Each structure stands twice: as C-alpha cells, then as structure tokens.
Amino acid sequence: MRMAGWVLRPFGPRRTVRLRMTLLFGGLFLLSGAALLAIASGVAVGRSSTEAARQAVPGPANTQTALAQAQQQIRELQSQLANESQNKSNLSHDLLIASLIALGIMVVIAVLLGWIFAGRSLRPLRLITATARRISEDNLHERLGFDGPADELKDLADTFDGLLERLEAAFTAQRRFVANASHELRTPLATMRAALDVAMAKPGPMPAQTLVLADRLRTELDRVDELLEGLLILARAQHGALPSRDVVSLNDVVSEAVRARSATIDAAGLRIQVAGDVSLPVVGSDVMLRRMVDNVVENAIVHNEPDGWIAVATRAGRHTCRVVVENGGRVLDQAEVSQLAQPFRRLGADRISSDRGSGLGLSIVTAIAAAHGGSLDLLARPEGGLQVVISLPLAVGQVLEPVPS
Numbered sequence: 001m002r003m004a005g006w007v008l009r010p011f012g013p014r015r016t017v018r019l020r021m022t023l024l025f026g027g028l029f030l031l032s033g034a035a036l037l038a039i040a041s042g043v044a045v046g047r048s049s050t051e052a053a054r055q056a057v058p059g060p061a062n063t064q065t066a067l068a069q070a071q072q073q074i075r076e077l078q079s080q081l082a083n084e085s086q087n088k089s090n091l092s093h094d095l096l097i098a099s100l101i102a103l104g105i106m107v108v109i110a111v112l113l114g115w116i117f118a119g120r121s122l123r124p125l126r127l128i129t130a131t132a133r134r135i136s137e138d139n140l141h142e143r144l145g146f147d148g149p150a151d152e153l154k155d156l157a158d159t160f161d162g163l164l165e166r167l168e169a170a171f172t173a174q175r176r177f178v179a180n181a182s183h184e185l186r187t188p189l190a191t192m193r194a195a196l197d198v199a200m201a202k203p204g205p206m207p208a209q210t211l212v213l214a215d216r217l218r219t220e221l222d223r224v225d226e227l228l229e230g231l232l233i234l235a236r237a238q239h240g241a242l243p244s245r246d247v248v249s250l251n252d253v254v255s256e257a258v259r260a261r262s263a264t265i266d267a268a269g270l271r272i273q274v275a276g277d278v279s280l281p282v283v284g285s286d287v288m289l290r291r292m293v294d295n296v297v298e299n300a301i302v303h304n305e306p307d308g309w310i311a312v313a314t315r316a317g318r319h320t321c322r323v324v325v326e327n328g329g330r331v332l333d334q335a336e337v338s339q340l341a342q343p344f345r346r347l348g349a350d351r352i353s354s355d356r357g358s359g360l361g362l363s364i365v366t367a368i369a370a371a372h373g374g375s376l377d378l379l380a381r382p383e384g385g386l387q388v389v390i391s392l393p394l395a396v397g398q399v400l401e402p403v404p405s
Contacts, residue, residue, distance in 0.1 A: 021121075025114030026107055033103045124153040128160055140168035172239075179235040182228040189228070193221050230360035233291060234343065237367035242285040247395050250280040250289065250321060251314050257293045258312060261301060269307045276314030280321040281395040284372040292368040293323065295361040296388050300327035303347075303386065316394070320374075323390040332380040340378055341366040365390065 128144060135142050143164060146157030200206065200214050258265075258274055265272055282289070300310045308328040315322045332347065339345050344359035365388075366376045374392035381387050 021118040022111055022114040025118070026111035029110040030103070030107050033106060124157065128157055132160070135164065140164055140171060175235045175239045178231055179239075182231040182235070185228055186225070189221060189225055193218070196221075227360070230364060233288075234360060234364050234367055237288065237364060237371045242288060242371060244285050244287075245283055246286055247281050247283055248286050248289055250282050250293075250323065250392065251276050251278065253286075253289050253293050254312060254314055254323060257290065257297045260294075261297060264301060265310070268301060268304070270301065270304060270310055271308075272310040272312065274312045278314070278316050280314055280316055282321065282372065282392050283395045284392075288368045288371065292365050292390065295365050296323070296325045296390065299361050299388070300325050300386075303327065303329065305329045308385075319394055320391050321394050322392075325388045326381065327385050328383075329385040331382075331384045332386060334380045337378050337380045337386065341376055362388075
C-alpha cells in the first residue's frame with residue numbers, strides 16, 4: 001500500500017478508487033512480468049555458459065602429431081565458439097528487447113482492462129454517490145433499490161436506504177409536530193383574547209394601569225398569533241403542501257405587495273422604485289407566492305435606515321424569473337447574512353428585540369421558493385444594506401406578455 005501511495009502521488013489530489021485499483025493491477029502485472037523475464041534471462045545465460053565450457057575442453061592426445069592437430073582443432077573450435085557466443089549474445093539481446101516490448105504492450109493492455117473492470121465494479125458506488133447528491137430534504141422518499149448480488153455493495157446500498165427512511169420519518173415527524181402544535185395553540189390564544197375583551201368591556205371606570213396592561217397583552221397576543229401563523233406556513237411550505245397550483249403572474253403579485261404597503265412606506269419616509277415590464281407566469285399557489293413576496297417587501301421596509309430607499313425589480317431569464325429586492329442600510333457581514341434564511345435568525349440588535357419581526361420571514365420565503373422549485377439568495381451589498389434574490393422557474397408553454405402601463 002505504501003508503494004501504491006507513492007506511485008499515485010504525482011497524479012495530483014484527485015486519487016479516485018478506480019485510478020488506484022487500475023494502477024495497482026498494472027503495477028502488480030509489471031512486477032510479475034519483470035520477475036518472470038529476469039528468471040528466463042538468467043536461465044538462458046547460465047545454459048550458454050555451461051555449453052561453452054563443455055565445448056572448450058579438449059580430449060587427450062597420444063602423439064606429438066596428434067597434439068599439433070589437436071591444438072589446431074582447438075583454435076578452430078575457439079574461433080567457432082567465439083562466433084557462436086557472439087551470435088547467442090546478439091540473440092539474447094534481441095530476445096530481451098522483444099520481451100521488454102511485449103511486456104510493455106501487456107502492461108498497457110492490463111491497465112486498460114483494469115480500468116474497465118474497476119469501473120464496472122465501482123458502478124454501484126457511483127450510483128449511490130449520484131443519488132446521495134440528488135436527494136435533499138425535499139425528496140427523501142427516493143431510494144436506491146439496489147438489486148445486485150448479496151455482497152458488500154448491496155449491504156451499503158441497503159444501509160443507505162435505511163438511513164433515508166429514518167431521515168424521512170424524522171423530518172415528517174418534525175413538520176407534523178410544528179403544524180399540530182401551532183394549530184393547537186391557537187385555541188388557548190383565542191380564549192385569552194376573548195377573556196381579555198370581556199374583562200375590558202365591563203361597565204365602570206377602569207384604572208389606567210389596567211388599560212395599559214390590557215393594551216400590552218393584546219399586542220403580545222397578536223405577536224404570538226403572528227408567530228404561530230408563520231410556523232404553520234413554514235411547516236406547510238417545507239412539506240410541499242401547496243393549497244393550489246395555478247398560473248400566477250409574478251409581476252402582478254409584486255405590484256400588489258408594494259401597493260398594499262404604500263402607506264407604510266410613505267410613513268417611514270422611504271423612497272421606492274419598482275421595475276419590471278414583463279408579466280412573469282409561474283405555476284404555484286397564489287396565496288403562498290403572495291406571502292413570499294409580502295415577506296420580502298416587509299423585510300426591506302422594517303430593516304432599513306431613516307429616509308432610506310427600496311428597489312424592487314422583476315427580471316425574466318430563459319427558463320427562470322427573478323424577483324430582486326434591495327434596500328439601503330448599514331454594511332452587513334455576508335457570513336451572518338447567509339444565516340438569515342434559517343428560522344429565528346436575526347442580525348445585531350434585532351436578536352434581542354421582537355419589535356422587528358419574529359425571525360421567520362426569510363425562512364418562510366426560502367421554504368415557499370423551494371416548494372415551487374426555486375431558491376433564495378441573500379447578498380450583503382458592499383455599499384450597505386441587503387439584496388434579496390428569489391429565483392423561480394417560468395411556467396412551461398406560457399408567453400411573456402408586456403405589463404400594461
């Protein structure tokens with residue numbers, strides 16, 4: 001394993017399992033082929049040396065003439081042996097070169113075959129990885145359903161399916177609890193408000209402190225009621241439970257949201273600019289979409305500076321449309337802004353004050369946008385203030401029509 005890690009190091013940080021398996025197969029084949037080639041070359045050299053030594057030993061001679069003849073024959077044999085040794089050396093060299101070429105070709109073939117078979121072996125892992133990337137909180141009902149042989153990969157796929165099942169049950173239970181709790185709490189709140197109204201409607205003068213306390217209780221009850229309503233909407237949006245699915249003009253929704261808050265905008269001394277000359281048709285719930293845009297516009301009004309400004313624009317893309325709401329204010333930290341889409345997240349002094357919202361506004365916007373196949377992006381403007389971008393898919397087959405002036 002150390003050798004494999006050393007071999008893979010030059011290939012960069014992306015050392016996949018498939019690449020490691022391929023290089024391991026190729027390296028093992030190369031080592032075994034090189035060892036086999038070394039053994040074969042050693043045996044051939046040993047045999048050549050033994051045969052040369054046997055042919056170089058002359059036989060015994062009986063006479064002087066025979067000795068001279070034997071010496072002549074020895075010289076001739078030595079010359080022949082030298083030629084044969086040279087030929088054998090050339091043949092061994094050629095054989096070694098041919099063996100190395102064959103070994104190189106076989107290594108390439110082994111690496112290619114190792115790459116192919118490693119890919120086939122790791123295909124279930126790629127399926128698991130792709131499914132895990134695709135599955136999110138909104139589609140936990142999907143399963144791998146791996147039907148391969150009963151091996152380690154099937155055990156992994158079954159374990160992943162079991163994990164998804166438990167996560168789906170946990171998310172469903174959480175959303176059901178929020179919805180049920182919010183619904184059940186409305187009854188005692190209504191009872192408290194009715195009891196307060198009955199007590200204040202009794203004849204006779206009321207102490208000033210009692211009147212102040214009653215007004216404060218009504219205000220707090222309204223805030224709790226608003227919080228519960230927000231929790232209900234958040235739970236329904238996260239569960240994807242849309243009341244209806246119709247073709248809604250997003251530009252009309254934005255215009256009505258701004259028009260409904262014109263008095264509040266004027267009272268706060270804010271300047272507002274609305275841009276958008278095309279009716280953007282989207283498929284979804286008219287009620288949910290209106291709540292989504294209302295929350296964004298309300299957030300820009302509440303979290304603004306005195307005599308500030310608001311810019312609202314609708315923009316059409318090829319397959320999507322966007323609602324962009326910007327407002328002025330102090331310079332914000334992008335890391336903190338990115339957390340505002342989570343429930344009960346506020347910035348700075350807003351964390352200790354409930355006068356500026358419940359902290360559910362942008363989380364509701366995120367859930368509604370996701371339920372309609374869209375997304376929410378929050379950006380801290382370098383000059384100060386916040387930019388909110390809602391992206392939604394356009395209705396298929398609908399025509400973008402100019403907005404009448």
